[in-house]
Amino acid sequence: xxxxxxxxxxxxxxxxxxxxxxxxxxxxxxxxxxxxxxxxxxxxxxxxxxxxxxxxxxxxxxxxxxxxxxxxxxxxxxxxxxxxxxxxxxxxxxxxxxxxxxxxxxxxxxxxxxxxxxxxxxxxxxxxxxxxxxxxxxxxxxxxxxxxxxxxxxxxxxxxxxxxxxxxxxxxxxxxxxxxxxxxxxxxxxxxxxxxxxxxxxxxxxxxxxxxxxxxxxxxxxxxxxxxxxxxxxxxxxxxxxxxxxxxxxxxxxxxxxxxxxxxxxxxxxxxxxxxxxxxxxxxxxxxxxxxxxxxxxxxxxxxxxxxxxxxxxxxxxxxxxxxxxxxxxxxxxxxxxxxxxxxxxxxxxxxxxxxxxxxxxxxxxxxxxxxxxxxxxxx
Amino acid sequence: xxxxxxxxxxxxxxxxxxxxxxxxxxxxxxxxxxxxxxxxxxxxxxxxxxxxxxxxxxxxxxxxxxxxxxxxxxxxxxxxxxxxxxxxxxxxxxxxxxxxxxxxxxxxxxxxxxxxxxxxxxxxxxxxxxxxxxxxxxxxxxxxxxxxxxxxxxxxxxxxxxxxxxxxxxxxxxxxxxxxxxxxxxxxxxxxxxxxxxxxxxxxxxxxxxxxxxxxxxxxxxxxxxxxxxxxxxxxxxxxxxxxxxxxxxx
Numbered sequence: 001x002x003x004x005x006x007x008x009x010x011x012x013x014x015x016x017x018x019x020x021x022x023x024x025x026x027x028x029x030x031x032x033x034x035x036x037x038x039x040x041x042x043x044x045x046x047x048x049x050x051x052x053x054x055x056x057x058x059x060x061x062x063x064x065x066x067x068x069x070x071x072x073x074x075x076x077x078x079x080x081x082x083x084x085x086x087x088x089x090x091x092x093x094x095x096x097x098x099x100x101x102x103x104x105x106x107x108x109x110x111x112x113x114x115x116x117x118x119x120x121x122x123x124x125x126x127x128x129x130x131x132x133x134x135x136x137x138x139x140x141x142x143x144x145x146x147x148x149x150x151x152x153x154x155x156x157x158x159x160x161x162x163x164x165x166x167x168x169x170x171x172x173x174x175x176x177x178x179x180x181x182x183x184x185x186x187x188x189x190x191x192x193x194x195x196x197x198x199x200x201x202x203x204x205x206x207x208x209x210x211x212x213x214x215x216x217x218x219x220x221x222x223x224x225x226x227x228x229x230x231x232x233x234x235x236x237x238x239x240x241x242x243x244x245x246x247x248x249x250x251x252x253x254x255x256x257x258x259x260x261x262x263x264x265x266x267x268x269x270x271x272x273x274x275x276x277x278x279x280x281x282x283x284x285x286x287x288x289x290x291x292x293x294x295x296x297x298x299x300x301x302x303x304x305x306x307x308x309x310x311x312x313x314x315x316x317x318x319x320x321x322x323x324x325x326x327x328x329x330x331x332x333x334x335x336x337x338x339x340x341x342x343x344x345x346x347x348x349x350x351x352x353x354x355x356x357x358x359x360x361x362x363x364x365x366x367x368x369x370x371x372x373x374x375x376x377x378x379x380x
Numbered sequence: 381x382x383x384x385x386x387x388x389x390x391x392x393x394x395x396x397x398x399x400x401x402x403x404x405x406x407x408x409x410x411x412x413x414x415x416x417x418x419x420x421x422x423x424x425x426x427x428x429x430x431x432x433x434x435x436x437x438x439x440x441x442x443x444x445x446x447x448x449x450x451x452x453x454x455x456x457x458x459x460x461x462x463x464x465x466x467x468x469x470x471x472x473x474x475x476x477x478x479x480x481x482x483x484x485x486x487x488x489x490x491x492x493x494x495x496x497x498x499x500x501x502x503x504x505x506x507x508x509x510x511x512x513x514x515x516x517x518x519x520x521x522x523x524x525x526x527x528x529x530x531x532x533x534x535x536x537x538x539x540x541x542x543x544x545x546x547x548x549x550x551x552x553x554x555x556x557x558x559x560x561x562x563x564x565x566x567x568x569x570x571x572x573x574x575x576x577x578x579x580x581x582x583x584x585x586x587x588x589x590x591x592x593x594x595x596x597x598x599x600x601x602x603x604x605x606x607x608x609x610x611x612x613x614x615x616x617x618x619x620x621x622x623x624x625x626x627x628x629x630x631x
Contacts, residue, residue: 013387016391020394021394237490238490238494241491241493241494244491245491245618245622248618249619256490257530258528258530258534259530262533
């Protein structure tokens with residue numbers, strides 16, 4: 001009798017555990033649902049990264065590349081969003097471009113989820129928000145994920161104690177987890193770990209498609225030194241400098257900085273060294289990424305408003321000029337898109353024989369006036 | 381008792397599995413613990429067994445400058461007042477042809493070249509590593525001061541080489557006596573031991589200074605303008621230099 005009671009108790013505990021496990025698993029697996037993109041009429045085709053790296057076929061790394069080909073000869077611009085899925089403005093700007101761009105000369109390729117695996121999980125123990133929702137003008141809503149900087153360990157494991165990428169960067173000590181960071185493993189390796197294969201696919205695509213210029217969109221915590229800065233490979237510096245002055249004349253502070261010679265594995269260094277493309281990478285301010293942020297909620301992600309950081313700036317501990325009301329996501333998205341537009345203009349000035357022409361959402365002020373609810377299309 | 385404790389622990393374990401991955405604002409997340417370094421853009425510490433030249437920290441390698449130290453001070457420029465003059469510059473001093481060069485190899489020199497293009501200046505030569513023997517061919521020399529280890533690395537020169545080039549260049553300036561414009565365009569992040577060394581070399585011979593005012597947190601440039609009687613224009617942002625150089629060279 002006693003034994004039977006124990007058995008029932010144990011079964012009860014297991015049943016309760018199963019209920020919780022089902023709920024938790026549903027929540028975790030929901031992260032694998034990719035947000036839809038309502039591509040603009042200029043979309044020519046959606047390619048897959050496995051076309052450039054066969055090893056990616058059938059894996060989570062077989063990522064979408066939205067291709068917009070005007071049919072008029074010219075250069076090609078590659079836009080990378082979502083290299084770090086916790087840096088929301090990157091993915092959001094890429095999706096906004098994919099939904100609104102019209103290319104009239106040359107081509108534009110857009111990758112909204114450059115680390116697609118990273119979007120399937122969040123940062124453990126950080127109380128990280130996993131998605132946020134925005135209302136649209138027609139009353140419907142769209143939900144976007146906030147992922148993790150790194151590839152999901154479910155897709156690539158283990159993190160080795162020592163790993164040398166093809167750039168020569170040695171991932172050891174505090175950098176062992178960076179074996180799952182797309183922006184540390186360029187130019188990639190088709191026979192390497194999954195993240196490296198993604199890097200190899202991107203590098204191969206740049207070479208095979210003769211891509212002229214690349215922008216890798218990022219965000220940084222308020223403590224990061226190079227916010228509102230575009231890092232440029234030395235070949236891209238004249239174009240990036242012209243863009244910087246043009247953005248400044250648009251009223252948007254933007255600095256241009258040289259990519260470090262020893263920034264091995266990062267896109268602006270290692271893709272710049274291993275392809276003919278002009279490589280650039282841009283950072284905007286994201287308070288949800290720093291240690292001083294408070295409650296992780298939609299307000300922090302969408303409105304970019306963290307009073308702790310404003311106070312830290314007033315107290316002289318944060319160099320970046322934090323605004324009293326923060327910097328909302330729409331402004332950061334608009335800044336990324338404006339930067340890409342001005343880069344394109346500068347590129348055309350320096351390379352008039354292979355221009356790239358496109359329109360996308362107008363000026364910075366136009367985009368901010370439209371708001372998030374105006375730049376994203378309803379999903380039917 | 382033991383069994384009760386075991387069941388409680390098991391329940392807590394199960395609960396913890398469901399506690400991760402918070403939803404939207406309707407189910408508020410707990411206050412985030414400080415982010416682990418890998419979750420931010422903060423640089424990982426350079427491990428011991430790297431290539432001999434070391435890795436460039438993602439935080440940059442601006443010499444001696446602590447980016448998060450307090451540099452707030454009263455500015456003369458603002459979003460409404462884009463430039464501010466101390467003294468009066470005589471444009472007649474600055475004839476073409478013009479040489480634009482860099483002391484320190486920062487990206488600011490590239491920005492200066494863009495400004496010359498935007499200002500419509502045609503008769504200029506840009507050479508970030510110009511040596512002293514070029515000086516005699518020019519009537520005006522613009523020296524953009526600001527050290528960057530990234531820039532030095534890209535140029536393939538050491539700090540010692542760059543300092544030696546700057547010294548040779550200034551010796552040639554003393555001999556040929558072109559008009560000199562000292563530009564410091566990188567703001568407070570471009571202040572430090574090496575940057576200031578280059579700046580001091582040029583200030584002594586400058587006929588005019590153009591400085592993004594953020595760099596003047598300790599009064600270095602305003603004091604030099606006053607003490608050495610050198611006209612100085614402060615800029616709010618680097619792009620505000622386009623108007624200045626357009627007015628200066630647009631004869």
